[in-house]
Amino acid sequence: MGHGARKQLAELLDDAQRRGDFSTRIEMSARALRIEVDGVGELPLPLRAPVTKKLIAQARQASFGRGEQTLSDTSVRDTWEITPDRITLGGTDWDRTLDGVLDGVRTALGLPPTVVLRAEPHALLVYGKGQFFLPHQDSEKDDSMVGTLVVSLPSHHTGGELVVSHAGRSVVHQASRDKLTFAAFYADCLHEVKPVKSGYRVTLTMNLLAERIRPAGEDDGGLVADLAHCLTEHFTEPAEERYAYGRQKAAPPNRLVYLLDHEYTQRGLDWDRLKGADATRTALLRQAAAEADCEAVLALAEVKETWDAHAPYDRYDYYGEVEHYDDCEDEECEGECLLDPDGEPGAERRRSGDFSDYELNELIDDEITLSWWTRPDGTGGEQINLPVAYAEVCATAENKDLTPYQSEYEGYMGNYGNTLDRWYRRAAVVLWPRQRSFTARAEAGSEGALRELQGHLDAGDLDRARTLARSLAPFWKHHGSGEAAAALFAAALPVAVGLREADTATMLLAPFGVETVGERHASGLAAAAARYGRTWARGAVSSWFGTVGAYTGAGRAAWLESLPGLCTALRAADGDGDAMASPLAEGAWQAVEQQLTSWLGVGRETERRTGMEGLGVSLARVLQAAGPETADTIAATLRGLPDTALECLLPALRTAARQPTTIRDGAPAARAFQTLADHCEDRLAAALTRPVRAADDWSLTLAGTCRTGCGLCPDLDAFLTSRTRHVMEWPLAKEGRRHLHSRIDQAGLPVSHTTRRQGRPYVLVLTKTDAVFTREQATRTRAETDLAWLRDKWPRARG
Secondary structure, three states, rough: OOOHHHHHHHHHHHOOOOOOOEEEEEEEEHOOOOEEEOOOOOOOOOOHHHHHHHHHHEEOOOOOOOOOOOEEOOOEEEEEEEOOEEEEEOOHHHHHHHHHHHHHHHHHHHOOOOOOEEEEEEEEEEEEEOOOOEEEEOOOOOEEEEEEEEEOEEEEEEEEEEEEEEOOEEEEEEEOOOEEEEEEEEOOOOEOOOOOEOOOOEEEEEEEEEEEEEEOOOOHHHHHHHHHHHHHHHHHHHOOOOOOOOOOOOOOOOOOOEOOOOOOOOOOOOOOHHHHHHHHHHHHHHHHHOOEEEEEEEEEEEEEEEEHHHHHHHHEEOOOOOOOOOOOOOOOOOOHHHHHHOOOOOOOOOEEOOOOOOOOEEEEEEEEEEEEOOOOOOOOOEEEEEEEHHEEEEEEOOOOHHHOOOEEEEEOOHHHHHEEEEEEEEEEEEEEEHHHHHHHHOOOOOOOHHHHHHHHOOOOHHOOOHHHHOOOOOOOOOOOOOOHHHHHHHHHHHHHHOOOOOHHHHHHHHHHHHHHHHHHHHHHHHHHHHHHHHHHHHHHHHHHHOOOOOOOOHHHHHHHHHHHHHHHHHHOOOOHHHHHHHHHHHHHHHHHHHHHHHHHOOOOHHHHHHHHHHHHHHHHHHHHHHOHHHHHHHHHHHHOOOOOHHHHHHHHHHHHHHHHHHHHOOOOOHHHHHHHHHHHHHHHHHHHHHOOOOOOOOOOOOOOOOOOOOHHHHHHHHHHHOOOEHHHHHHHHHHHHHHHHHHHHOOOOOEEEEEEOOOOOOOOEEEEOOOHHHHHEEEEHHHHHHHHHHHHHHOOOOO
């Protein structure tokens, strides 16, 4: 039933009167416009070549936008440009002519009568022979920009057609030779200028800005009532799952997401600036929402579809056999070589490109995520991250009929493949019953829901705030970490404190990662710990660190840099900040300790030393953040580690020495740092008292422990520990050679291993290299340098 309501709603909106197209063209007399250009003067119309050449002399190479960049590349856009500050438009009939054109454009594009269009000059463009502009979309240069108006000045030229495309359709506009040609289109439409074949194409481009002049007053009567009935049915009937397979019916959906046809940006997404059929349909939906007691907002959606797809039939020859590149010699190849864009068989078979001619067979999967939406009151909008379920989606135009902004094809890979992934950006109207407004918005991780909770708390309505907060529990999960989630965490903190309910406070704060927590949150955290106690605080901190052993990446290291400042701010805040600071430092130490243990097991010295040096910085920050007792406990643990740990401890001491305030007498971790410095001095001095390796001593330490129980490793260990043997020849089968290669490489031993491919089995040749001696000498030199630095920067206390 749920699917029936969505389908009927889409059909009703499809049948609604269409008020326009995505592009239109109007011709007017050239006498209406008087145009002057600095350095050239008034332009006589139609334009002739001598005047056009003067324009080019005053122009510059036109650039184009790509994301946040402004680029100049004649392989993409080859045209001349004159900026609008050097252009003067006039004429006795120009204003009246332009107003008439804009009124016609508004009607032709389907914009509502409540909107008036204004045209703002953007540039004068000159295209000579061979010049062009590849397919592109115009960026919205103003919040009220909805489209582009191209005014082609009359001239004798061929080629240079303006081609505008949208939703699988294309319109070609050719300029007149003796009239002004006005071509208008929506900003999200893909368009291009074909190469000019002869003469010059000269156009004035203008931004179309939409302004609302009076409120809407339309009433479509029966159609609105039918749409309202569909909404009521959708929100009361059980949600339909795509692959139900006899499962119990789900609860009714919380929202309906109706996908619009055109693309919009955050700046341009506004009820009064919607385009074509979108404007008609959203007006009807808003009226139906009011009748069904629903709220409606506009949203931006990211859509991904995965299709079972095949290349077009011209990939096959006359007999139905798969064609190949001429140099493909793979007898088992079934045409996969054609999937390589460079024509070289064996290359990566997943590739991006334009696959519009591929045949779509079956939709395998789709994902729709709302990334931004407007507020119900129409005041601005906010970033969200809301996956949309199958039972919540409705659209009149299917995705496959639109142009994706990215496509990737995966060729046949044995047991999977022949799939085409397509990504689209679409706008949507999101509706929900008014009584479910809080849940519908909060499920998106919306700050608006937290603001509403805070509003109830500020008004003294504690019971209402608690009831709404508890309703978040089923979906208030996984809000991420780091700066992206910091604002939401900051909004959740005072609500958690104000609810005066420990379990609900835990639920609100638990979904965030520890990297979210910063100095700005110190006062709120201290207040929460004072309200709910130290046991609660320790549990909250534990939830932020997540699973022990989980990969944390660079974000954790960056957060550890800020940990001392955070803990200092916590201990200085009103409340019980230490209840938060202590478990934060302890949790950070637990993570660092785990990484340290992992690095100690790495045998390759260069790799291990690099990792340990980086970890030493994090260790210093943990000690600086810890209280005296925790810091002493950490130091005691570190002193029990093998000498290899000095590769981490010395960088930690160097880091601390660069911040003297953290190690001076009276600082919480000063004693721990001094203890570690004394320990490192003792271990380095002991290492330097050991005798220098003799010139004939080739012995090495064992290559770890063999866990396979093979019979080869005892012989390998005997060779490694021998003082006199430095070459060993060993007839071994492939698996045995591979096993010994692995043990030697993992331990980072100065032993080369080569295979002499003679006889059966081949002979593995192991050779101890001169690095046996040079490494030890380098280690001794480093120890002498480190010891001298320690005695200078970390002198032992006298007595």
